[in-house]
Structure formats: structure tokens, C-alpha cells
Amino acid sequence: MARSLMSGNEAVARGAWESGVFVGVGYPGTPSTEVLENLSKYDDVTCQWAPNEKVAAEVGAGVSYGGKRTLVTMKHVGLNVAADPLFTLSYIGVGGGYVLLVADDPGMHSSQNEQDSRNYAAFAKVPMLEPSDSQEALDFTRAAFEISEQFDTPVLIRSTTRISHSKSLVEVGERNTVASAEFKQHPGKWVMMPANARARRVDLEARMERLSAFSNECDLNRIEMRDPALGVVVSGIVYEYVREALPEASILKIGMVNPLPEALITEFASKVDRLAVVEELDPYLSSRLRSLGIDVVETGLSTIGELTPGLISRAFGATTPELRDEISDLPPRPPLLCPGCPHRGVYWALGKLKAVVTGDIGCYTLGALPPLSAMDTCVCMGASVGMAHGLGITGAAEGRPVVGVIGDSTFAHSGITGVLDMVYNGAAGTIVILDNRTTAMTGHQGNPVSGKTLSGAPAPALDLAALCSALGVDSVRTVDPLDMTATLAVLTEETKRDTLSVIIAKSPCALIVRSDADPVAIDEELCTRCGVCVRLGCPAIMKLPSGQPVIDTAICVGCGQCVQVCRYDAIVTVGPACDFGGGL
Numbered sequence: 001m002a003r004s005l006m007s008g009n010e011a012v013a014r015g016a017w018e019s020g021v022f023v024g025v026g027y028p029g030t031p032s033t034e035v036l037e038n039l040s041k042y043d044d045v046t047c048q049w050a051p052n053e054k055v056a057a058e059v060g061a062g063v064s065y066g067g068k069r070t071l072v073t074m075k076h077v078g079l080n081v082a083a084d085p086l087f088t089l090s091y092i093g094v095g096g097g098y099v100l101l102v103a104d105d106p107g108m109h110s111s112q113n114e115q116d117s118r119n120y121a122a123f124a125k126v127p128m129l130e131p132s133d134s135q136e137a138l139d140f141t142r143a144a145f146e147i148s149e150q151f152d153t154p155v156l157i158r159s160t161t162r163i164s165h166s167k168s169l170v171e172v173g174e175r176n177t178v179a180s181a182e183f184k185q186h187p188g189k190w191v192m193m194p195a196n197a198r199a200r201r202v203d204l205e206a207r208m209e210r211l212s213a214f215s216n217e218c219d220l221n222r223i224e225m226r227d228p229a230l231g232v233v234v235s236g237i238v239y240e241y242v243r244e245a246l247p248e249a250s251i252l253k254i255g256m257v258n259p260l261p262e263a264l265i266t267e268f269a270s271k272v273d274r275l276a277v278v279e280e281l282d283p284y285l286s287s288r289l290r291s292l293g294i295d296v297v298e299t300g301l302s303t304i305g306e307l308t309p310g311l312i313s314r315a316f317g318a319t320t321p322e323l324r325d326e327i328s329d330l331p332p333r334p335p336l337l338c339p340g341c342p343h344r345g346v347y348w349a350l351g352k353l354k355a356v357v358t359g360d361i362g363c364y365t366l367g368a369l370p371p372l373s374a375m376d377t378c379v380c381m382g383a384s385v386g387m388a389h390g391l392g393i394t395g396a397a398e399g400r401p402v403v404g405v406i407g408d409s410t411f412a413h414s415g416i417t418g419v420l421d422m423v424y425n426g427a428a429g430t431i432v433i434l435d436n437r438t439t440a441m442t443g444h445q446g447n448p449v450s451g452k453t454l455s456g457a458p459a460p461a462l463d464l465a466a467l468c469s470a471l472g473v474d475s476v477r478t479v480d481p482l483d484m485t486a487t488l489a490v491l492t493e494e495t496k497r498d499t500l501s502v503i504i505a506k507s508p509c510a511l512i513v514r515s516d517a518d519p520v521a522i523d524e525e526l527c528t529r530c531g532v533c534v535r536l537g538c539p540a541i542m543k544l545p546s547g548q549p550v551i552d553t554a555i556c557v558g559c560g561q562c563v564q565v566c567r568y569d570a571i572v573t574v575g576p577a578c579d580f581g582g583g584l
């Protein structure tokens with residue numbers, strides 16, 4: 001059997017491919033993104049980015065009803081967006097196997113909140129599998145497709161950042177060819193109107209009963225008996241941590257976290273003197289165990305953020321081995337907009353206008369950080385538009401313009417309906433679409449605005465200006481945000497309107513279009529150390545202890561934004577800094 005070093009995300013993709021998956025569909029979001037990117041490398045699978053997770057879940061449903069296997073991928077907050085179809089898909093069940101991979105982000109490495117998606121499995125009444133390493137990521141994905149078809153249900157796989165992004169050895173197999181069924185009319189199953197749904201609701205409970213029996217018998221859950229003095233119940237990455245922190249402890253490793261193997265849990269509890277649950281985020285397992293009448297010892301471990309072997313070891317009073325929690329001697333590296341980032345020009349102009357800026361999620365969220373400090377809110381994808389509308393209604397900005405800023409991918413994801421709402425309700429305000437031609441934050445995925453598919457093939461690029469005009473927006477203008485003067489002028493004019501306007505700030509991400517401009521440097525004779533260039537927050541511009549700003553020509557891409565804000569003409573072009581052309 002061939003072995004390969006794989007991340008959890010690569011292994012899920014491999015498991016789906018081996019399962020004969022026909023279509024992979026999702027929306028990018030850390031830490032889930034690479035699942036679909038890897039699945040798309042297999043020639044015999046159709047893989048697509050959808051504009052958002054709800055659409056992805058529905059495309060997957062269509063594939064499944066057509067009798068083919070499908071993998072749907074998203075990050076935890078994406079499941080909020082996809083929750084509407086999911087909660088009814090559980091009634092309907094599947095044609096071909098339907099597996100939805102959701103990746104949680106404990107510790108919020110790259111997310112606006114922490115969510116424990118295990119709750120979704122219980123809430124939506126769908127089975128959920130939770131792997132502990134890359135081998136299980138592959139094996140559980142294969143198992144998930146089997147369970148989906150055997151029990152006629154969508155199946156969730158829950159990953160977390162450490163599973164998705166850590167690599168371990170995986171034994172890989174061959175691709176199964178799955179017999180395909182054709183779509184057959186079956187209104188009682190496919191059409192969820194009240195009369196049909198009431199019947200399926202009863203079936204759903206019966207299915208969960210059958211799945212509970214399966215959970216007790218399957219090899220996804222297992223008892224590892226060691227010292228019976230302490231038994232620990234775990235799932236996911238925490239299994240690895242507990243093995244390292246408490247090598248003598250007996251373990252009940254739960255791979256199927258919904259429905260739980262209640263008989264197995266009771267059996268394990270009877271075999272150990274003390275029973276503990278160690279889990280990241282919500283007390284999902286411990287509260288279920290307590291509701292079974294099982295005594296669970298308090299560990300004192302936090303329900304906030306990630307666990308580590310060190311934290312677990314200390315919670316159980318263990319002194320050895322010495323487990324380090326984090327590498328504390330690394331200098332902090334705050335995230336920054338890249339040199340040459342076109343978002344910077346918009347934030348500079350918004351700062352000049354003292355605008356109240358409702359923000360959104362993407363690279364441009366970094367505009368909230370000093371020195372730009374030009375974004376006042378950030379909630380979830382698409383929220384900038386609705387919030388600009390709501391804040392506008394209150395009049396609380398007291399004469400300051402209210403401006404919503406939203407990236408191109410985010411606009412396609414969930415900004416369009418917000419603009420429609422503003423038009424429909426006669427709202428005033430300004431929305432800036434930061435069109436950098438890509439989904440930069442998650443690694444430059446194509447989207448409906450960029451006109452590139454997941455495989456990089458050309459696709460029709462959404463004409464944002466035409467769309468906004470068609471929605472009924474009074475004024476739609478396009479600017480190049482690298483032209484700071486023009487951007488400030490357009491923003492000044494548009495924010496004075498008492499109707500709705502949309503400004504499309506269009507310039508490609510500095511990481512996708514390589515600059516051929518020469519880098520710039522500061523002429524210290526002319527520089528007055530006023531600090532305006534430093535306040536652009538460009539990583540290429542630093543301030544020496546003397547107060548003198550200097551430009552690191554090795555990372556300057558010559559975008560010219562600092563040249564435009566310098567009132568003393570002290571920033572000048574120099575020759576290429578390095579033989580790779582001075583660009584990124």
C-alpha cells in the first residue's frame with residue numbers, strides 16, 4: 001500500500017476521490033480551503049467554487065439527488081450560511097452520498113469567532129465524524145460516504161485547524177467506481193412541503209435511532225484500556241494531545257460525535273475509576289455524558305481557544321514530560337496590508353473624509369488596524385452593506401459620511417442582497433466595492449467577479465457596475481485606488497449625495513499582478529519627518545529611532561502611493577533593488 005505525507009485537508013480530498021466522488025463544491029475559508037483545491041487536482045472530479053456556502057450546499061444536493069457522490073466544503077462560519085439547506089437536507093436524505101466537510105478554527109487563527117460545529121450535527125440531526133489525524137481524515141471521509149448512502153443522510157465531517165493543516169503519514173488506496181443512479185421522481189422524499197416533511201420528520205428520528213446503534217458498534221469509536229485509574233473521553237485532535245500529556249490514561253476515542261455511542265460510553269465509564277472529558281471549545285461531550293448520569297470530573301480546562309498537551313498535562317497535575325505550549329520568544333508579527341495593496345488608497349481617502357466605515361471580511365479588514373485605523377465595524381461576510389444602511393437610518397454618524405467597504409468575493413457572497421435592500425428601501429449612503437480581482441485573504445481563489453474558475457479557466461466576469469446599475473443604484477462609479485487623488489475626489493463627491501452610490505475601487509491585488517515599477521526611496525534632504533508616509537501602514541516604510549522614515553527597497557513594489565501623499569516630493573524612484581525586479 002502506498003504511503004504519503006499529507007495534511008488533513010489533502011487526506012479528505014484523497015478520501016473523497018477514493019470514494020468515487022463526482023463533484024466537489026465549496027466556498028473558501030481557512031482552514032478548509034485546501035480540501036477543494038486538492039480535490040480539483042484529480043482529473044476525474046468536477047470541482048467548483050460557489051459564490052457562497054449556501055449555494056455550495058445546494059449544488060451538492062442537486063448532485064446527490066442526481067445519484068452521484070458529492071463533497072461540500074466550508075469553514076465553520078460558512079455552515080451558518082449553509083444551515084438553511086442543511087436543516088432540511090437532513091429530512092430529505094440523499095441520492096448519491098452527500099458529505100459536508102466543515103473546518104473549525106479554535107483559537108481564531110483566521111476567523112472572526114470560534115464555533116463548535118459539533119453542535120450543528122446534533123441540532124440538524126445529521127451524523128458527524130471527527131478525525132484525529134490525516135489517516136483518519138482519509139478513512140473517515142470514505143466511511144462518511146458509505147454511511148451517507150447506507151442511512152440515507154447527509155454526513156458532516158468536522159476538522160479543526162490542527163487537523164486540516166498538520167501533516168502525517170497516510171496509506172492511500174485506489175478510486176472506487178460508484179454505480180450511478182439516475183434521478184427518479186419521488187415527491188414524498190424530494191419535495192419538503194409540510195405534508196411530506198411531517199412524514200420525513202418521523203423517519204428522521206427512526207434514522208437517528210439506527211445511527212445510534214451503528215455508533216455503538218462501528219470501529220469509528222474505540223476504547224483504549226491502559227491504567228483504569230483515569231479514563232478520558234476525547235474526539236478530534238485532542239486525542240493526540242491526551243496521548244502525549246497522559247500516556248498512562250485509558251481513552252475512549254470518539255470518532256462519531258453524533259449520534260454518540262452511548263452504550264460504549266457507559267461501558268467505558270464502568271471500567272475506569274475516574275472519568276474525565278477533555279475537549280476543545282464547547283462542553284459538547286461532557287454535557288451529554290452528564291445527561292447520561294455519568295460522573296465527569298472537573299478538569300478546569302477552558303472552553304475558550306485551543307488546548308495543548310501542556311495545558312492538559314497541568315490540568316491533571318502531571319509534572320512530566322515537560323511540554324511547551326508555545327514558542328514565546330518569537331517576535332509578534334501583526335498582519336498588515338502588503339506593499340502595493342490597492343486597499344490602502346481607499347482607506348487613506350476615507351481617513352481624510354473622517355468617514356464612519358462599516359467593514360467586512362477580507363484582506364481589507366486589516367484597514368481597521370493602526371496606523372490606518374480606518375474601519376469601524378466588522379461582523380460577518382456581507383454585513384458592511386446592511387450595517388451602513390442601518391447606521392445611516394440612525395443618523396448617529398452626526399454629519400460624518402457613512403461608507404460600507406466590501407471586497408469583490410464578499411460582495412458576490414452576500415453583499416448583493418444588501419445593496420438591493422438599500423435600493424428597495426430608498427437608503428442613502430456610499431458602498432465601496434474593493435475589487436482586487438481575487439479572493440485574496442484565503443489564498444487567491446477565483447470568484448464570479450475575477451472571471452476565473454477553481455481550475456483557473458476563464459469564466460464570465462461579473463460586471464459590477466452593470467449589476468449595481470441594474471439593481472437600481474443611482475450613482476455607480478469606478479476608480480483606480482492607486483490613484484489617490486482621483487479616489488479622494490470621487491469619494492468626496494459621492495459621500496455628499498443624499499442618495500445611494502456605489503464606488504468600485506478596481507485594481508488587482510499586488511500579489512497577483514507583479515509590479516514592474518522600480519522601488520522608491522526617501523530623500524532625507526527633502527524629508528521633513530512629517531510621518532504621513534508612515535501612516536499609510538506600508539510594511540516597506542519604517543521609522544528609524546531617530547524619527548527618520550526609510551523605505552525597504554527590497555520589498556517596495558513601486559506602487560507610488562507614498563509618493564502621492566508626500567507633500568515635500570521627498571519620495572523618489574530609485575533603480576531596481578534586486579535582480580528579481582524589485583517586485584513581490
Ligand SMILES: Cc1ncc(C[n+]2csc(CCOP(=O)(O)OP(=O)(O)O)c2C)c(N)n1
Nearest residue numbers: 029077361362363407408409410439440441
Ligand atoms: C461565511 C464565511 N465564509 C468564508 C469566510 C472566509 N473568508 C474570509 S475573507 C474571505 C473573502 C475575501 O475576499 P474578498 O472579499 O475578495 O477580499 P480580499 O481578501 O480579496 O481583499 C473569505 C472567503 C468567512 N470569514 N466567512
